[in-house]
Amino acid sequence: MLDAFIQGLFVVLQWQTFLVMLLGIFLGFWVGLLPGLGGATTLALMLPFIYKMTPVEAFAFLLGMHAVVATTGDITSVLFGVPGEGTTAATILDGHAMAKKGEAGRALGAALMSSLVGALIGAFALALSIPIVRPLVLTFGAPELFMLAVVGIAFISSLSGQGGRALVRGILAGLLGLLFAMVGEDPQGGVQRFTFGQLYLWGGLDLVPVLVGLFAIPEIVDLAVRGTAIAGELPQEKLGRGVWEGVKDTFRHFWLTVRCSLIGTFIGIMPGLGGGVAQWISYGHAVQSARDQEERRGFGKGDVRGVLGPGAANNSKEGGALIPTIAFGVPGSSAMAILLGAFFLQGIMPGPDMLDKYLVLTFSMVWTLVVANIITVAASLFFLNQLAKLTLVRGSILIPLILLLAFIGSYTSNNHLGDLVVFLFFGFTGYLMIRCGWPRAPLVLGFVLGKIAENNFYISTIRYGPSWLMRPVVLVLILATVIVMIYPFIQLPRRRAPAEAATG
């Protein structure tokens, strides 16, 4: 075990392997920065280049690229409020708010450092859990996956802000998200729901145009209305020192980073939960770490913990996401499906063998994720301060660029005009929500978890009848749901009674 773990590292560090990995990192860096140009598409494009490579080189190249995408996607999210990837949207809430306060450097430092810590912890957690990972995945059937989705949805109570009115708004936004998740053909009866006769809507709404619209458009409008740079007219010296401050923040809130990393790894291992989920649950968890009402109100307005949580989960989930693909031969995402093709190409049959006969290869993949992140973060630290200065560029110059990126990013998800309609629709929705003081995070949470919850609920009921409710893991998760739901209400008053009455 330990042998294979160390051997895996040395395999990655051989110079040929290392070189192709650097190439992959370089490509992934740009793919991550540009919104919409997704990791999966790029993997598919790069597949032909691995024919002449050894398995270790091939996976170092592909995974090196894949690992970096989530890391650099955070940079776009923080700087412009446009999600660089569908999986880096949660960083916007506090990361971009920090950028607007003139703390872009600090937010970037925190995002990257937490990514690195997340990748490291994810890798080690994975290495430790390899002996139990098959039974662990097999324990989570449809009933357990349904309950996991419910636990996730319960985080709405933390993401809603204080007061009865805010909570009602949060719940309504969450329900709206669930409703949007229902668009498309339902798999049980084959009925078209909310498709309005549009072929485009058959497959449901895509994550990328929804998120880009929901977050980018309100920011663009805001920037246009203010007529200044993203960071307003703040004194410049604050920007320059920021990055190091952000790195330190990661260690100031080290346990939060660790917990969010573990959440990410766990969600990554669960097949079918998908990359969009980990960041939002971690964000919810980060909000829970607020010690009092005052702190909690700071979330969404630029609390660094709101950057650390999703940043860590984003990268730690990548290691976990490898598990269903390598241990069972069933890919958990489209990126992993393409990776499965790479396995076949290399003459390797993913399955139980990967945790035994090919253990060194498996660990070399885990190490690739770690090393790629170390390199990216180290390289980025050199010019993050320069990047942060982008927030001082006049809005009138930035707006056309951001708008262009947002449009292209949305359009690439289906290459269909409908993508742009969805983008604008959710842009408008997002703008209205902000104007009226409604939280967007619950909507996204409902949206990313809706389909998972619905399908697994249906499967559980038709397969097991009501008896699935009595499965032990389900009972534990029901308890977890209750705790997550009432946590904000018991925790805050006890720690420090707020002086003022909570208002919406």
Added chain:
Amino acid sequence: MVLMQALFFFLVLLWSPIVTYGASYYEGKTVTVVVGYKPGGGYDRYARLLARYLPKYIPGNPTVVIQNMPGANSIISANHLYSVAKPDGLTVGTFNNGLVIAQLTKVEGVRYDLTKFAWIGSVASDAAVLTVRTDLPYKSVEDLRKAKEPIIIGATGPGSSTYDFPTLLKEFAGLNFKLVPGYSSSSDIMLAVERKEVDGRGGSYASILPFIDRRLVQPLIRTRVQFPEIEKLPVDEDLATSAKGRAIMAVRSTPESIYRPYAAPPGTPDDRMKILRDAFARVTKDKELLAEAKKTKLPIDYVAAEEALKVLQEVLNQPQEMAQEITKYIKFGD
């Protein structure tokens, strides 16, 4: 001798414009393959494989690129190919083989007529198989029939072979199946098989094959397209207890013989179609391509244009009442 020379010269004269026309036409141009799905799926992987070898076989060696146009189980891409794409020989498309059933049952949104496309053919065929876990006592159709408990079959949803194929077996072959749809992909069902949440699954033979090889599941029933390893299995149509059932099963499984269809927009000029058809016929015999296809588990089995059309006609030549009957059991969806 002089006569021979004259004849030769005449022949050269006769053929050269066509040949040079072909070469110069594709030279420096780009052929776009419109794929009705996102990158990474089966249709996309086939197209990307072909795209790398096709230029060699088209005079003038054009660049071949992939354009993914996902949506509505590839109806969007078929509509595009039918009425938007230019019929200039520079666009070809690949879409779901079941689109013919969507046309037969008049699914809303279908604006194409498959028989009017300029067909290239199909690069692979497939069979559907019904598989059950090897640790269960069911080793034959007889065992399935004798099952006291319902056999739980995982599925994605209506319109996919994971759903329609077992549904017809349940309905018309009297097998005691309980269908559990809702899995997000066929690989998701495999995981449910692995954790014993479901007893088995139906669907594409090619995609289940790795799990049959791993002895996780074994095939018990197949559809009409023949493959050596499963030749001896009973065919679904023979298990049907009524003529109607047999006919509906046949309609469902007939398109599987053109599993990865390729066509160009209606009205593409014949000379360019000839070039494209030749290119596909030859590229699917390319040794390097075949070796790669074998490695990546993309079986190649070329079916020519005329035969593909025959298959389509066989499906479409149903009496009206039959088409309506089919709608009750098969829904074409996403």
